[in-house]
Amino acid sequence: MSTATQSHSTLSHLDWLEAESIHILREVAGQCANPAMLFSGGKDSIVMLRLAEKAFRPGRFPFPLLHVDTGHNYSEVIDFRDARACELNERLIVRSVEDSMRRGTVVLKSADESRNKHQSVTLLEAIEEFGFDACIGGARRDEEKARAKERLFSFRDGFGQWDPKNQRPELWDLYNARVHKGENIRVFPISNWTELDVWQYIESEKLQLPSIYFAHTRPVVRKGGLLQPVTEITPVKPGDVIEDVLVRFRTVGDITCTAPVESDAATVAAIIVETATTTVTERGATRLDDQTSEASMEQRKKEGYF
Amino acid sequence: MSAIERLPEFEQPVDNGLLRFLTCGSVDDGKSTLIGRLLFDTKTILADTLHSIERTSHRRGLEAVDLSLLTDGLQAEREQGITIDVAYRYFTTGRRKYIIADAPGHEQYTRNMVTAASTANLAIILVDARKGILTQTRRHSYLAHLVGIPHLVVAINKMDLVDYDQAVFERIRGEYLAFAAQLGIKDVRFIPLSALNGDMIVDRGERLGWYQGPTLLDILESAPAAHTESDERFRFPVQYVCRPQKADDPKLHDYRGFMGRVESGEVAVGDEIVVLPSERRTRIKDIQLYGQSLPRAFAEQSVTLLLEDEIDISRGDMMVHPEKSALVTRQIDAMVCWLAEAPLDPQRKYLVRQTTRESKAMVGGISYRVDINSLEQAPAERLAMNDIAKVSFKLAQPLCVDRYAENRATGAFIIIDESTNNTVGAGMIL
Numbered sequence: 001m002s003t004a005t006q007s008h009s010t011l012s013h014l015d016w017l018e019a020e021s022i023h024i025l026r027e028v029a030g031q032c033a034n035p036a037m038l039f040s041g042g043k044d045s046i047v048m049l050r051l052a053e054k055a056f057r058p059g060r061f062p063f064p065l066l067h068v069d070t071g072h073n074y075s076e077v078i079d080f081r082d083a084r085a086c087e088l089n090e091r092l093i094v095r096s097v098e099d100s101m102r103r104g105t106v107v108l109k110s111a112d113e114s115r116n117k118h119q120s121v122t123l124l125e126a127i128e129e130f131g132f133d134a135c136i137g138g139a140r141r142d143e144e145k146a147r148a149k150e151r152l153f154s155f156r157d158g159f160g161q162w163d164p165k166n167q168r169p170e171l172w173d174l175y176n177a178r179v180h181k182g183e184n185i186r187v188f189p190i191s192n193w194t195e196l197d198v199w200q201y202i203e204s205e206k207l208q209l210p211s212i213y214f215a216h217t218r219p220v221v222r223k224g225g226l227l228q229p230v231t232e233i234t235p236v237k238p239g240d241v242i243e244d245v246l247v248r249f250r251t252v253g254d255i256t257c258t259a260p261v262e263s264d265a266a267t268v269a270a271i272i273v274e275t276a277t278t279t280v281t282e283r284g285a286t287r288l289d290d291q292t293s294e295a296s297m298e299q300r301k302k303e304g305y306f
Numbered sequence: 307m308s309a310i311e312r313l314p315e316f317e318q319p320v321d322n323g324l325l326r327f328l329t330c331g332s333v334d335d336g337k338s339t340l341i342g343r344l345l346f347d348t349k350t351i352l353a354d355t356l357h358s359i360e361r362t363s364h365r366r367g368l369e370a371v372d373l374s375l376l377t378d379g380l381q382a383e384r385e386q387g388i389t390i391d392v393a394y395r396y397f398t399t400g401r402r403k404y405i406i407a408d409a410p411g412h413e414q415y416t417r418n419m420v421t422a423a424s425t426a427n428l429a430i431i432l433v434d435a436r437k438g439i440l441t442q443t444r445r446h447s448y449l450a451h452l453v454g455i456p457h458l459v460v461a462i463n464k465m466d467l468v469d470y471d472q473a474v475f476e477r478i479r480g481e482y483l484a485f486a487a488q489l490g491i492k493d494v495r496f497i498p499l500s501a502l503n504g505d506m507i508v509d510r511g512e513r514l515g516w517y518q519g520p521t522l523l524d525i526l527e528s529a530p531a532a533h534t535e536s537d538e539r540f541r542f543p544v545q546y547v548c549r550p551q552k553a554d555d556p557k558l559h560d561y562r563g564f565m566g567r568v569e570s571g572e573v574a575v576g577d578e579i580v581v582l583p584s585e586r587r588t589r590i591k592d593i594q595l596y597g598q599s600l601p602r603a604f605a606e607q608s609v610t611l612l613l614e615d616e617i618d619i620s621r622g623d624m625m626v627h628p629e630k631s632a633l634v635t636r637q638i639d640a641m642v643c644w645l646a647e648a649p650l651d652p653q654r655k656y657l658v659r660q661t662t663r664e665s666k667a668m669v670g671g672i673s674y675r676v677d678i679n680s681l682e683q684a685p686a687e688r689l690a691m692n693d694i695a696k697v698s699f700k701l702a703q704p705l706c707v708d709r710y711a712e713n714r715a716t717g718a719f720i721i722i723d724e725s726t727n728n729t730v731g732a733g734m735i736l
Contacts, residue, residue: 011533011606012321013403022608023567026545030621030662054596055565055608058558059550141394148393167391169417169645169729171424173567174659174720178727192405194396 014201018051021189023173024152025055028134028187029062031177035134035187036126039065039092041073041081042252043209044138044190047198049084050205051189063136064091068122070115071098072233072255080210095126114256124160127184134177134185142194152191158182162302195250196275203268215248215266226259322402323531328422328455330446331411331432336463340432340501341395341408344523347508350397392422402527411442416449416678416692417645420732423453424718427532430459430522435468435498439481441679447482448681451491452641452694452734454714457529458486458494461522466500470513489681497522533605537713540571540579541632542625543661543706548610563594563610564619569661569715571627572604573611581617582624582706583634588615622663624706624716632708632716636701637670639736640710643694646723646730650689650697656730660705660719667721670698689731696736710734 011019028035037052039045052061065085069078085092097115100106105125106118127135141148146164153175155168168176177185190198202209220227221240227247230236233255247260248271265271331337344350395406407422409415423429429450433443450458460482468474475498486494497506498517505511508523520528548563573579577590592612593600603609611625626632644650652669673696675686689695710717721731 010531011323013324013398014321016324016606019567019606019608023545026565026608027662030546056546056548057596058561058563059548062546142396145393148395149391164391169421169720169732171421171720171729171732172714172718173425174661174718176659176720176722176727176729178722178724180727192394192396194398194403196398197403 014197014204017190017193017197018054018201020173020192021051022055024175024187024189025052025136027153027173027175028136028177029056031175032134032185034130034132035063035136036066036093036130036132037061037063037136038067038138039081039085040067040253041077041084041210042138043202043213044140044198046084046207046209047190047193047201048136048138049088050201050207053088061088061090064093064130066093066095066126066132066135068119068126069094069096069098070119070254071096072115074210074212074252074255076210076212077252080208084208093126093130095122095129097122100125112256114254116254116257119254120160127160132184133179134187136187136189138190139188140193140195140198141188141191147191150188150191152188153177154186154188155179156184156186160184162186164302196272199268199272199275203272209268210252212249212252212260213271215246215264217244218247218260219243220245220247220260227261228259229255231255322527324403324405325428325526325529325531326405326407326426327428327430327526327529328407328409328419328426328450329430329432330409330419330450331430331442331463335411335432335434336501337408337411337432340430340461340463340499340507341406343501343504343507344406345395345397347504348397348399348523350395392418399523399527404526411446413442413445413678414692416445416694417643417732419446419449420453420643420645423450423455424732426450426453426455427535428457428459428526428529429455430461433460433462433478433482435462435464435474435478438478439485443482444485444681445678447486447491448489448676448678449694451489454710454734456493456535458491459522459525460494460496462496462498463501465498465505465514466503470498470500470505472498472516475517495519495525497525536605536715537570537708539630539632539708539713540573540577540625540627541569541661541708541713541716542566542573542579542611543569543663543716544619544621544623544625545662546621547619561612562616563612564625565608565610566662567608568603568605570605570713571630572602573625573627574602575599578628579613579625580628580631581619582626582632583704584618584623586617587628588613588617590614622661624661624663626706632706634704634706636704637698638701638705638707638719638733639673639696639698640719640733641694641736642689642697642721642731642733644689644691644731646728647691648723648730649691650693650731652688655724657722657724658699658701658705658719658733659722660707661716663703663705665701665703665705667699667701670700672697697733699733707735709736 097118100122106121139147151167151170219230219242246264248263249260265274329337393408397404407426409419409422431446462475462478479496498514499506505514506521543566544564545566548565550558550561575590580587591614593603594610656667658665658667672686674683675693675695708716717735719733720729723730
């Protein structure tokens with residue numbers, strides 16, 4: 001990656017992480033018959049695409065890109081997703097939670113319930129539709145403590161379930177992606193990266209990101225210490241006080257459950273400094289869905305969530 | 307805390323690469339407190355995480371913050387107050403990035419410790435200063451040594467509970483050295499500390515003035531990275547063959563790139579190489595990474611190699627230098643750690659995966675099983691979960707191997723049960 005590494009035999013920590021991730025992606029290509037890579041247009045999946053380019057160019061990716069769209073994503077991110085897939089000349093499959101709702105496989109408790117956790121249903125339907133034996137995702141172990149326990153190659157049974165107490169042992173870099181029909185493996189090539197590593201890599205690779213990752217003024221309502229963006233999907237309620245605040249998104253996902261943070265960081269370099277000195281974790285600052293209980297991520301993952 | 311103040315400014319990072327290390331010991335030894343201390347003093351634990359574990363600690367009626375809540379990630383672990391599985395933790399000092407593999411200490415989780423040890427280059431073995439060397443200390447040291455962790459640090463913790471007495475430290479050190487010599491452990495360092503008070507972890511503290519050596523963080527900051535110490539012999543298992551054949555780009559018509567990671571040693575453009583197991587020879591025409599040509603590639607780099615001659619090479623083959631080849635064999639002797647609930651059945655066939663290669667395997671025989679507490683060897687017919695034994699295998703396909711003691715990448719293998727596809731064993735070639 002950097003020219004410095006060519007003159008003496010040491011790898012910087014980013015070079016090491018990159019080399020490990022490339023190795024993992026090539027193992028997926030070598031071991032799996034029909035994998036897919038999740039791509040949402042978010043920063044982690046943008047890093048994943050660059051890693052896939054490094055792993056497989058000048059060839060095509062040995063997998064299509066797959067996005068499970070809740071229909072509640074920021075349009076800047078969806079536009080970015082489509083443009084990037086097109087630019088890379090790779091196949092993008094989009095499957096929608098709204099289609100699952102029409103089929104009746106996703107039933108919301110109420111019209112304004114977050115569709116985020118229902119992505120699992122649509123994902124499992126897409127896995128079945130295309131017969132994917134492996135799905136590559138951009139989750140990181142530093143995000144959340146259930147994820148800190150997850151393997152790089154994580155086995156899911158025929159129901160898409162993760163059994164955290166009965167995971168396959170994973171030793172050295174000898175990954176085991178073998179499955180029977182109907183089962184699949186979730187692969188997390190950037191498991192060992194932290195939020196800071198991701199931003200440093202974006203900087204060193206000069207990767208383009210959707211504009212909402214950078215400081216911009218946005219109408220928000222303060223709720224429980226978090227900033228709730230005012231959108232069509234999250235309209236103001238009586239008594240809400242709307243403020244125009246300079247914000248950026250640290251993480252981008254379903255509008256109903258990702259909150260921006262106050263920030264004036266307008267460049268990747270400024271975001272790196274902020275990330276290195278922040279006092280709140282990425283999910284803690286931004287996720288409206290992880291705070292319900294100590295085990296909410298573990299529970300969602302057991303049910304097939306990424 | 308002062309750790310951050312002593313570190314270089316973030317704008318001018320000195321990147322000393324990455325170190326993976328293992329912590330072994332039980333909750334009673336203060337392992338969680340030690341990890342918590344490293345994370346705290348390097349400012350890795352952020353305010354909301356701290357508040358969340360404070361809330362949980364108070365809800366459980368604890369007076370102090372229970373730092374083990376940081377590392378025990380699964381619901382079952384929090385309910386039972388034990389560590390079941392390996393957890394990975396990350397911190398950075400600005401000079402170096404660290405990956406901690408936090409393994410459970412109890413005997414019934416030997417397999418988890420072997421798993422955590424397999425990727426570590428340094429192990430911190432915790433000893434309670436009041437209790438000295440225990441059976442558990444010997445077991446952890448044996449396993450760390452077995453899995454080939456080159457650097458051991460014996461952290462004699464809870465010095466605050468023995469009045470920071472140098473004589474206690476020296477006695478434990480002497481006892482450990484005698485035991486380490488029997489095992490053949492060469493690189494071992496000793497450090498007195500109090501994880502509770504933070505003495506000698508990141509800061510020196512004021513109560514261990516008689517100790518002149520480095521702090522724990524100093525040891526971590528200066529430990530060699532794995533790839534600088536690996537075998538010097540070039541080993542390149544082929545993971546994937548790239549044949550783009552784009553109709554619109556004639557340059558790519560004959561492109562055949564062999565993709566993989568240099569597992570050890572290095573290779574340069576122009577080098578003569580041998581492809582195993584076919585023994586065919588050719589030369590390196592180009593080394594590529596994302597469209598860029600490199601003059602050479604070294605251990606742990608993922609690259610694409612292009613060759614002078616068109617020879618048949620596929621996933622599972624390995625490139626080496628002719629004068630420093632690997633052993634191509636259908637018979638291996640190995641130390642095996644059995645990982646599965648179902649015992650090893652010598653009548654069955656298993657699948658062995660080593661580097662990027664697979665072969666069916668039959669058990670030739672079990673020479674002995676090691677009692678990991680007494681380290682005595684005894685005959686065995688079968689292996690149960692957590693057992694460690696010397697086993698020989700006959701292979702349907704040849705593997706290209708080195709002794710594990712010389713090369714962790716080409717000397718290691720996993721055993722897969724094809725009926726469940728589960729990984730059931732881990733092997734280290736003798």
